Amino acid sequence: MTTIYEVEHLHQPDGWLSPGYLEVDAGGTILSVRADRPGGPVHHLAGFGVPGLSNLHSHAFQRVLAGRTEFVTAARAEDNLWTWRKEMYRTVDRLTPEDYEAIAALVYLEMLQFGMTAVCEFHYVHHQPGGLRYANAAEMSDRLIAAASRTGVGMTILPVLYAHGGIGKPVVDTQKRFVHSVDDYLKLLDTLRGRRTANRNLQVGLALHSLRAVAADEAKAALAGMRAMDPQARLHIHVSETTHEVDEVQAGLGARPVQWLLDNIGLGPEWCLVHATHLDDSEIAGAAASGAVAGLCPLTEATMGDGFFPLVEWHDAGGNWGIGTDSHYSTSTAEELRILECGKRLELRRRNVIARSEADGRETHSGRLLFDIALAGGEQCSAQGGGALVAGRRADLVILDPNSPVLLGHGPQTALDAWILGGTRNPVRDVMVAGRWVIQGGRHADEERILGNYLAAVARLKSR
Ligand SMILES: [Zn+2]
Structure with a gap:
C-alpha cells in the first residue's frame, strides 16, 4: 500500500519540482519522487514541501529554565554560563522522571511545529538525586523515548558519559545524578539499542559530556565499546563553548580542546562537535577536513554570552x-x-556572509543555503535516514503554508529566504514523520494533554 502526494512545490537537493509527486510506502519510506503524475489517487498539498530537519542538540529539561534566569542581583554581579549552570543544577536536584517526560514532550511538540522531525537528545540526568540508581537503570532514558513516541518526533538518544566535576576533580553532589562507570554506561547503550524494536524512529549514539568530565582513558574505552556494538554510531561531545573551558583543557591536558581531540582521539564524519565556539586556525583546518559537524546552537550560545562561532572561516x-x-x-x-x-x-x-556567487551566473540564496547546510548537518549527526526528499529516505515532509504572511507572494526561488530571514510568523502547516502526519494545520492531536502535563510539571518543580 503506497500513498502518492502531489506537492505544489517540492524541495529537491538541486532545486524544486513544481509540482512534485512523492510516493511513500506503508513503512514510511519514500519510494519515488517524480515530476510526472503517476496513475492512481493523488493527495494534493498546496504550498512548499521541504524535508524535516534534525535538531542536533537538545537538553529537553532545560526548557523550564528559559525566561527564569534573565535578571541580575548583587549576588550574581557576574553572570555567564557558569552562574546559569548553578540555576540549572537547582532544577536537576528536583527533577523526577515524570517531570522529565512531561517537559520533553512539550519541547518535542514545539520542535515539530517548527518543522524539526528528529532530535538528538544529549541526555545526562540518569539517576535519582544523590546518585542512587532507579530500579530500571534506563528509567530517565525511557521517559525521553516515551515523550518522543507520544509526539511522533524521531529521536537519536545520546546518553551522556560523565565521570568528573572538572579535569582531575571529583563530582559535586548534584552531578551524582549524571555519573556512570564506563561498563555501566555501555550496558545502558546496549539496553537502549534494544528499544529500537518498539520504536523504528529511534537511534542510539554516544556522547561524552566534555573533556572536563571524561578522562582520556574513559573516552577511549567508551568509544571502543560503542564501536564494537555499532561501527556507524554517531559520537557527540560538548567542546570549546567558552574561553574558560579552552583555558581549563589547555592547562589540564596541554592542548586546546579540538586540537586535543584531533591529536588523541581522532575526528571523522561520525562526530558532532557541539558549540565548537572558540577555535584557532589550526583547529578549524583540522576539524573541518575531518568531516566532523560543528553543532551550533546559536540562540543558546547568545543567551549564555559564550562568544560567536567562526562561521565564515569554517x-x-x-x-x-x-x-x-x-x-x-x-x-x-x-x-x-x-x-x-x-x-x-x-x-x-x-x-549574505556565506553565500558565494556561482560561475554560471545563477543566484545563490542565503536562506536556502543556510537551510540546506543545516539539513545535511542534522542528518549527519542524527543518522535518522531523512534529510532529503529522495527515494530511499524516510518520508519526513514539512509543508510551509503559502498563505502565511511570511510567504505571501513568494515562489520557490525565495520561499526559504522568506521563511529563514524574512518574516516573523511560523509558516509550518503540516508535518509528516516517517509517512505519518503528526502536525496538521499547525496542531498536534495530543497538544492539550502535552501542555497540561507540562504545566503540572512546572508547578511541581516550583513547589519542591
Ligand atoms: Zn549542551
Missing part, C-alpha cells in the same frame, strides 16, 4: 555544520539560522 574551510536548540530559548529553525547569519552580518558589516 564554511570557507569546507566545514560541515548544523543547528541545535540546546536549552530551548527557541525551538525555531528560522530563529536559530537567522541569528547565526544576521549576527555575522552585524559583526562583519556585510550581507
